[in-house]
Amino acid sequence: MNSSLDGFDIKILRLLQDNASLTNQELGDNVGLSASQVSRRRQRLEQEGVIRRYKASLDPDRLGLTVTAYVGVTLGAHSRQNAKRFRDMVVAMPEVQEAHTLTGDVDYMLKVVVTDLKALSRFINDELLPHEAVQNVRSSIAMETLKDDNLLPLG
Amino acid sequence: MNSSLDGFDIKILRLLQDNASLTNQELGDNVGLSASQVSRRRQRLEQEGVIRRYKASLDPDRLGLTVTAYVGVTLGAHSRQNAKRFRDMVVAMPEVQEAHTLTGDVDYMLKVVVTDLKALSRFINDELLPHEAVQNVRSSIAMETLKDDNLLPLG
DNA sequence: TAAGATAACGCACAGAAAGTGCACATAAGT
DNA sequence: ACTTATGTGCACTTTCTGTGCGTTATCTTA
Numbered sequence: 445m446n447s448s449l450d451g452f453d454i455k456i457l458r459l460l461q462d463n464a465s466l467t468n469q470e471l472g473d474n475v476g477l478s479a480s481q482v483s484r485r486r487q488r489l490e491q492e493g494v495i496r497r498y499k500a501s502l503d504p505d506r507l508g509l510t511v512t513a514y515v516g517v518t519l520g521a522h523s524r525q526n527a528k529r530f531r532d533m534v535v536a537m538p539e540v541q542e543a544h545t546l547t548g549d550v551d552y553m554l555k556v557v558v559t560d561l562k563a564l565s566r567f568i569n570d571e572l573l574p575h576e577a578v579q580n581v582r583s584s585i586a587m588e589t590l591k592d593d594n595l596l597p598l599g
Numbered sequence: 600m601n602s603s604l605d606g607f608d609i610k611i612l613r614l615l616q617d618n619a620s621l622t623n624q625e626l627g628d629n630v631g632l633s634a635s636q637v638s639r640r641r642q643r644l645e646q647e648g649v650i651r652r653y654k655a656s657l658d659p660d661r662l663g664l665t666v667t668a669y670v671g672v673t674l675g676a677h678s679r680q681n682a683k684r685f686r687d688m689v690v691a692m693p694e695v696q697e698a699h700t701l702t703g704d705v706d707y708m709l710k711v712v713v714t715d716l717k718a719l720s721r722f723i724n725d726e727l728l729p730h731e732a733v734q735n736v737r738s739s740i741a742m743e744t745l746k747d748d749n750l751l752p753l754g
Numbered sequence: 755t756a757a758g759a760t761a762a763c764g765c766a767c768a769g770a771a772a773g774t775g776c777a778c779a780t781a782a783g784t
Numbered sequence: 785a786c787t788t789a790t791g792t793g794c795a796c797t798t799t800c801t802g803t804g805c806g807t808t809a810t811c812t813t814a
Contacts, residue, residue: 590689
């Protein structure tokens with residue numbers, strides 16, 4: 445059923461998450477397989493959900509998005525309703541690229557991308573803090589991005 | 600030269616970063632343009648660097664990568680050599696998906712993905728802490744991922 | 755080990771998508 | 785109003801994808 449991945453699959457995945465523009469022929473040349481076989485393996489990987497989707501990776505700077513920040517949020521009363529509503533709100537916010545619940549004293553970690561510091565300030569003060577569930581917000585601004593590729597370690 | 604983006608471009612980018620499998624025809628239908636025009640606009644956006652690449656987005660769980668953590672690193676002596684070497688090391692580490700320098704007391708923020716807690720412990724204790732530049736490491740484990748799509752807010 | 759079954763493979767072909775030349779339209783500048 | 789730039793759709797060529805099919809390899813069981 446959910447057959448585990450062999451070496452070919454791993455190699456194909458590694459290449460594809462780095463560059464999904466590669467043709468099946470190019471992938472095949474790299475891993476030692478024919479284009480048709482690569483096609484079949486890709487179909488299988490997509491159907492099994494190993495490959496979730498294909499995305500275009502855009503350059504934030506060229507889109508005027510100059511500020512990335514990590515925002516830690518601590519909720520006050522840990523009532524279920526409030527937490528649920530907070531999560532729904534956060535997930536729906538376009539500025540939020542990533543959102544996780546954490547272990548430890550901080551409840552949520554958000555990765556936020558906005559046009560400038562003013563927008564970050566507005567985001568925190570006008571959108572986050574007014575929510576009744578939020579007790580405390582601590583943000584850290586990313587000065588320099590060293591790596592942002594979000595490639596998973598395979599093999 | 601670097602012509603700014605019009606409404607068509609924005610719409611195309613928005614669709615593509617969410618689903619790069621859409622054909623030019625489908626994109627055109629969505630934004631009200633012919634396939635050939637979408638093709639030309641995409642070429643331009645790729646050449647200008649607005650679109651950096653296309654990537655396959657994989658499911659970490661199905662690859663046995665169950666633990667995501669945010670790791671804050673504080674360096675000791677702020678010597679340039681050490682900082683440079685630390686950065687090079689971090690960028691080369693496959694477990695590190697994202698790496699930023701921060702404002703404030705913590706110098707670096709890393710997003711790390713590994714197979715399990717044991718691997719996280721090993722990563723921190725055997726790879727990060729032994730580096731001579733590192734003074735302190737504080738990690739926070741992501742329990743639940745609410746959002747992880749890394750889509751930029753456009754328009 | 756031999757025989758049959760199952761899975762994986764490459765090749766060839768058909769359908770689909772991408773990208774370019776070209777003629778027309780629309781907007782901008784002189 | 786005329787000229788130039790840029791943008792557009794259509795038609796066509798090239799490239800890519802995906803499937804049918806016969807063959808090879810691997811696994812199972814007697």
